[in-house]
Amino acid sequence: MKQVSKELVVHTHGRELLEITTHINEWLRQNSLQEGILNIFIKHTSASLTIQENADPDVLVDLLFYFEQLVEDAHPEFRHRAEGPDDMSAHIRSALTDVSLTIPVMNGALNLGTWQGVYVFEHRTSPHSRRIVMSFIGT
Amino acid sequence: MKQVSKELVVHTHGRELLEITTHINEWLRQNSLQEGILNIFIKHTSASLTIQENADPDVLVDLLFYFEQLVEDAHPEFRHRAEGPDDMSAHIRSALTDVSLTIPVMNGALNLGTWQGVYVFEHRTSPHSRRIVMSFIGT
Amino acid sequence: MKQVSKELVVHTHGRELLEITTHINEWLRQNSLQEGILNIFIKHTSASLTIQENADPDVLVDLLFYFEQLVEDAHPEFRHRAEGPDDMSAHIRSALTDVSLTIPVMNGALNLGTWQGVYVFEHRTSPHSRRIVMSFIGT
Numbered sequence: 001m002k003q004v005s006k007e008l009v010v011h012t013h014g015r016e017l018l019e020i021t022t023h024i025n026e027w028l029r030q031n032s033l034q035e036g037i038l039n040i041f042i043k044h045t046s047a048s049l050t051i052q053e054n055a056d057p058d059v060l061v062d063l064l065f066y067f068e069q070l071v072e073d074a075h076p077e078f079r080h081r082a083e084g085p086d087d088m089s090a091h092i093r094s095a096l097t098d099v100s101l102t103i104p105v106m107n108g109a110l111n112l113g114t115w116q117g118v119y120v121f122e123h124r125t126s127p128h129s130r131r132i133v134m135s136f137i138g139t
Numbered sequence: 140m141k142q143v144s145k146e147l148v149v150h151t152h153g154r155e156l157l158e159i160t161t162h163i164n165e166w167l168r169q170n171s172l173q174e175g176i177l178n179i180f181i182k183h184t185s186a187s188l189t190i191q192e193n194a195d196p197d198v199l200v201d202l203l204f205y206f207e208q209l210v211e212d213a214h215p216e217f218r219h220r221a222e223g224p225d226d227m228s229a230h231i232r233s234a235l236t237d238v239s240l241t242i243p244v245m246n247g248a249l250n251l252g253t254w255q256g257v258y259v260f261e262h263r264t265s266p267h268s269r270r271i272v273m274s275f276i277g278t
Numbered sequence: 279m280k281q282v283s284k285e286l287v288v289h290t291h292g293r294e295l296l297e298i299t300t301h302i303n304e305w306l307r308q309n310s311l312q313e314g315i316l317n318i319f320i321k322h323t324s325a326s327l328t329i330q331e332n333a334d335p336d337v338l339v340d341l342l343f344y345f346e347q348l349v350e351d352a353h354p355e356f357r358h359r360a361e362g363p364d365d366m367s368a369h370i371r372s373a374l375t376d377v378s379l380t381i382p383v384m385n386g387a388l389n390l391g392t393w394q395g396v397y398v399f400e401h402r403t404s405p406h407s408r409r410i411v412m413s414f415i416g417t
Contacts (some may be wrong), residue, residue, distance in 0.1 A: 001140050001276075001279050003314050003416050005382060030190050036142055037178050037274050039315050039380045043391030045331045051238045053184040053230060058218035062227050063234060065216055070209075077343055079336035091331060095341060099329045099394075100380050102178045102239050104272045112271055113182030116238075126325075133382045133389055135315050137276055137279075137415055138158060139361050140279050140415075157373045175281050176317050176413050190377045192323045192369060197357035202373060203368050204355055220404045222390075241378050243283060252321030252412055276415055278280050 004031055005135040012122035012130060015086075017052065017060045019117045020132070025109045027134060038110065040118065041101045043131045046090035047122045048097040054117030067093055067123075071098010090123030097121055105138060143170055144274040151261035151269055154225075156191065156199045160256045164248045166273060175236030175277010177249065178241045179257065185229035186261045187236040205221070205234055210267045229262030234262055244277060245250075280311055283413040288402035290408060293405065295338045297409070298308065299395045300315075303387045305412060310328035314416010317380045318396065321409045325400045326375040332395030345371055368401030372405075375399055383416060 006027060009091070012018055024040065043048050053059045069124055071092045073087030081088065101118065104111040145166055151157055163179065181188050186217030190200045210231045220227065239256065243250040247259070259269055284305060290296055295312040302318065320327050330336045349370045359366065360361035379396065388396070398408055 001142060003279060003332075005313070005384070006189055015307065035144070035147070037276065039382065041380070041382050041389070043389070043394065045225055045329065045337075045394055047228070050234050051184065052234065056366065059184075059227065062217045062219050063231060066210070066214075066231050070346070078340045080334055080340050082334070083415055086350070088337065091337055092341060092344050095328050098237075098376075102179050102180070102215070102241050102380050104178065104274045106144070113184070115271065116182065116184055121142055135382045138407065174283070177417065181281060190323065191373065195358055195360070198323075198366065198369055201356045201358050202370060203350070206352075206379045207368050234404050235374055237376075239317070241380050243317065243319050245283070248321070250321070252323070252409065255321065255323055 001084060001139060003137050008134060010120050010130045010131045010132060012120060012128050013090050014125050015126055016122050017119040019054055019119050021117045024118060028108055033105060033136045034108050034139055036105050036136060037102050038105050039135040041100045041128060041133045045094055046087060046124050047120060047130050048094040048099055049118050050097050050121050052119055053115045055115045086105050086125045093123040095103060140278060142276050143172060143274060147271045147273060149259050149269045149271060151259060151267050153264050153266055155261050156258040158193055158256045158258050163257060163273060166208050167244060167247055172244060172275045173247050174242050174276055175275060176241055177244050178274040180239045180272045184233055185226060186237055186259060186269050187233040189236045189238050189258050189260050191258055192254045194254045225264045232262045239255050281415050282311060283411060288398050288408045288410060290398060290406050292403050292405055294400050297332055297397050302396060305382060306386055307395040309415045311383060312386050312417055314383050314414060315380050316383050317413040319378045319413045323372055324365060324402050325398060325408050326377055327373040327379050328375045328397050328399050329388060329394050330397055331393045333393045338391060342397045364403045365388045371401040
């Protein structure tokens with residue numbers, strides 16, 4: 001059993017779902033990590049992680065639409081406004097999704113379902129650099 | 140320290156919360172897994188996992204009711220419709236709950252609170268076979 | 279590689295976000311836990327865990343406000359009412375946030391982002407004692 005970790009930096013383009021499955025699998029392959037679990041952790045509170053269908057891109061469009069309705073930008077009752085109208089809604093969207101995902105690793109790759117992809121869910125409207133820590137435990 | 144994993148297949152009956160706590164504890168017992176952590180990962184994007192009260196079955200009824208209100212089936216703005224009116228809402232319900240849960244293991248069983256049970260949360264209205272990966276790390 | 283776990287009891291004061299980052303880092307330090315992952319698991323279904331900004335306290339005020347709107351107390355359709363008007367809404371708020379968080383550990387402390395703190399999210403309106411299991415795996 002060993003433990004290996006690495007920080008990955010992802011550049012987002014504003015509010016979007018950006019798939020990182022290939023980046024993660026590439027890192028597993030380069031380090032010959034075969035069987036175990038991989039934790040993925042995003043070091044931010046206005047972007048998050050989610051696993052979603054990566055077959056039909058309309059799923060991502062609909063998800064973005066849904067969260068626009070669910071968490072209003074610049075709600076008049078919000079006090080936290082210093083960083084812009086999309087900031088407090090970003091914190092809430094982050095709380096409703098995930099900052100940490102643990103995924104099984106098998107045969108040197110993420111053991112995902114056929115249609116699953118791992119996404120960074122950027123909640124801010126402007127581009128950001130997002131730091132993600134990958135921590136593998138296994139063989 | 141060792142690492143043991145196993146895929147479990149669960150048959151759901153349409154939209155429901157189906158408890159799997161006993162299945163998981165049985166697997167831990169059969170493999171003499173004593174102390175550590177267990178990751179449970181569902182390999183789908185239209186069913187998810189959650190931990191809820193398993194004492195009063197009305198909690199599950201109310202949860203299902205709440206999610207019906209929160210995420211409308213067949214919202215007129217949804218583009219992803221090919222798999223039926225309950226499919227895009229299922230992806231969203233999945234994003235709002237969990238695809239991955241990590242739970243402590245103590246004395247050969249899940250170290251849950253008195254009223255906690257582990258559930259598969261089926262979001263589709265028709266029965267499905269759902270694949271779940273259990274990954275144990277510990278002693 | 280080793281595995282160390284500990285149950286922490288936290289006393290909440292009613293509906294609030296209570297930061298526990300310092301308690302967790304103190305435990306890591308006392309046990310000389312250096313590199314790996316830490317799982318934090320709350321043994322309840324009416325309180326949860328979340329990672330949020332710990333710089334501006336208004337973020338916590340706005341989060342509490344948002345969840346008051348999102349999940350109504352004592353919704354007339356709820357059946358589960360025996361434990362009070364805030365109980366079923368607490369179960370739902372728990373399902374929408376996290377009962378389990380896995381966080382990387384580096385140099386003997388949680389490897390959090392600059393503005394991230396770990397919080398117990400108490401959803402009941404009265405004070406409670408909440409049990410949290412910390413499970414470390416690493417070196």
